[in-house]
Amino acid sequence: MRETAVGKMTKPSVVSKKKWNQKILTPYLFLSPFFIVFAIFMVYPIFESLYLSFTSAQGNQAEWVGLENFKNILTDGLFWKSLSNVFIILIVQVPLMLIIGTLLAVLLNSKFIKGKAIFRLFIFLPVLIDLVTYSIVFTLIFNEQYGMMNYLLGLIHIDPIHWFSDPFWSKVLIIIAVTWRWTGYNTIILLAGITTIDDSLYESADVDGANKFTQFFKITIPMLKPILLFCGILSTIGTIQLFTEPSLLTAGGPNNATNTPIMYLYQFGFQSFQFGYASAAAYIITIIVGIISFFQIKVSKGGEI
């Protein structure tokens, strides 16, 4: 009896060691390929660029300069101009896109529309088109001298618009381009949100005699709040990081009217190879994005319904 009792005493501890290997270690081993890749290509660059942002890294030389890069960026008028550009674009574009997106999502969800799948496809299609391709098509459509858009405006007796050489209209052009491309993406997310709203809410509203508009504002919008917040934050971050459209459509012009912070850091990083300066700019932009997202969540109370 005693023997077995001892055996019983020791056996569980062996099992637990084995179990530790199996239960704790094994999952990490399976995850390790991801973590190794993640560490090399994500974690390392994040910390390396943090280090670089405190150096004068230029080409293949670097010297520690402390906060000089941050000071130079924050006193550079061009940086503030690029930041104000994206905020102007942001304030107009994100609400505009979310309104259009919500309306389209409601329409797509309506029971009266036939061939919904086709419409969904068409609305989502711009997202699938390559950024570069659509930017080039837009430069042709909006060309000031021979573009289709100015031709069409001419038909209704509107003078040709200087889409590329007027600071105001070039921003409008960027807003049109970004809205064209990203509305469909938000529509699909919002549509997914709408389909999760319980039909019984609408039924009881019908019974109470609420019309469609009241239903839209009192049921659909409040129920969509978390989704709208999600889309809003994603679009805000996306707009602050705007690069491809202004880079290809307007090259940041005219006179920096459509220059963006990412174009600003790209120019220093990859045109003049001032890697330290560009890294510092990247960290400043990241901090700004973080602050804005924080306030968005605060103001909307985390998207609680």
Place this chain on the structure above:
Amino acid sequence: MKRLSVWLSLLLVLTVFLTACSSGKDEKASSTEGKATITVASWNAAADALTEQIEGFNKKYPDIKVEVLHTDTGYSKVTPALAAGTGAPDIIQTQARDFPAFLQKFPDQFVDITDETKKYKDDFIESSWKSVTQDQKIYAMPWDVGPTALYYRTDLFEKAGIDVESVKTWDDYIEAGKKLKETFPDTAMTLYTDDFNLYEIFLNQLGGSYVKDGKINVNSPESEKALLLQKKMKDEGIAINVHDGNGRIPALTNDKVASVILPVWYAGTLSHSVEKQAGKWGIVPIPAFEVGGNTQANLGGSVLAVSKQSKNADAAFKFIEYVLTTDEGQKIMLKYGLFPSYTPFYKSEAFNSKDEYFGMELYPFFAKQTTTIKDMEYGPIMLDATKPLKDMIDGVLAGNDVKKMMGTTAESISKSTKLKVNH
């Protein structure tokens, strides 16, 4: 058993990972044994020209294998390798004006070829050595130059009653542009793009420099004159902004522009992209700032440098030597519109043949436009100065004070290059 399998799978993951990392190295080692392989980083037409050179080069050097790496003009494939100190191509093309900046930002990355190039000293246009030389040492071989001319539509000029011979100065040119408008209200005399090409042409024509005595010089009187001329052209309505190279073609195709001020390399673009207008274009030297003044200017041009990371630096130089200092090599370059700075080639038959599109001996004409091109000092600032220079021109054209714009531009270049400003 289970424990063993766990360790085995970990081992597997590691081996896959390590072999993936090291396979690149093995390839290189094996290729250096028998045949030497060299890679050349180049862009657009220049890269196409180099690709076509390989066949002829291999007849002479069958043991050297050449690969052309197509890059963008922004050097984004080359610079990470130069910064990292590993993985750079053997031969690197840069714009002539950018090369001094490369030497400064990436010191010890380019092979000193002073001795190898000594014998070619007199064979190249003198001013082309300037940007490849640092402290009397030569780090790259000059490739092409961009003598500039006035390309004009003979038919439009004739109908508008403009005699190109009478356009001696830029003021005459602007007046001619107004006269052109009387006959063709929708046609502008010339065009410009969202860069500083036109400014650089004027600046070089005036003998100005970006950097003088090691100090930033974009606020010089020459610079002011160049800026004011471009502004006047815009304000008088004789020059339109087409934004970029892609904007030029529709403007020309639709007869919206009657002349362009561009270097020799635009001849090729015209004959390829605006084929229909064959025989309608004439070429003359650019107008001068004052009667009898300089009518020559350079814009563009590239160099080829050997990377210090190259394991076959000798083979790499042999390739550069073949493509740039032989008639066979330069003949192919010319086919791609790259005008040689290697002058012995000017005597060859290929160089002196008649061009069908323009109906004239194109290259001998441009060779004559290289004789009084003024030396231009770019200094090591051009990679940092691109954006500020663009902004300066944008600002001046938008109506801002010229002196103020030049001042802020000089300061902003000074901030990123740590060079002093000339006052």
